[in-house]
Amino acid sequence: MKLLATYLVGLVFGVGISISGMANPAKVLNFFDIAGAWDPSLIFVMGGALVTTFLGYKLVFGRAAPVFDSAFSLPTARAIDAKLVGGAAVFGIGWGIAGFCPGGSLPALGTGRVEVFLFVAAVVAGLLIARGTTAPFVRRVSA
């Protein structure tokens, strides 16, 4: 029951990404190309997603706990440090090069397109590299 519900939530996300244009790198890159073939559609994706989530979370957090668990599992990190900002900057560069972000590419796997599998495989390689190394912009604490 829990996994079926989770599957359906993923399906809603996948349909949303597919309709929105986030699964289409041409559209994503044109959003970021204000000086060129600008396509402002992604403002509507971000706006719609943000407002809906903001209101939705307000309702959900009125509950004591989620339906299938005893407590909400929210991120606990608070630090705004070099790792966060540097990591976000690196992600932005990669997004600008490839045109796919993780949330856009995972549903796009369902189109069966080879390019999407190639991108996701490269992301997995990046995850592996980053897990095995310290970020270059994080100063190592000397003992």
Next chain:
Amino acid sequence: MIETVFTPWASLAGGVLIGLAATLLMLTLGRVMGATGVLSGVIFPASGAEFAWRAALLAGMVSGPAAIWLVMGEMPAVEVPVSTGALVIGGIIVGMGVTWGSGCTSGHGVCGMARLSPRSIVATVTFMAFTFATVFVLRHVIGG
């Protein structure tokens, strides 16, 4: 470069569905909907239970285009205006960045921003700025 059509209504509807999914995941499992966490949790599972819900969520996400195809009669457009090399190099850089930055567009940009998390607001402003700058450099400085 591929010209694309401005689609405010479809994009708004898609965005609302993304927000609905984020809300429903918080309602059911009490979890943040972050694509980075879903992917890394499936590839490097911490435990069986941590793997199972992410795998179910991922299966649902991947079913999205087929659902569109069933209703509309065609798959959603995936037009790739960059080279295979750019796709692979960009993908590796994305994977490293989202690991160090603890999230991407869905985790920080939607869920974190909706919770007004200062970390997510800083991360989102940063990656958006760097994506704008990268596209500008690639298309107008180098590409010309």
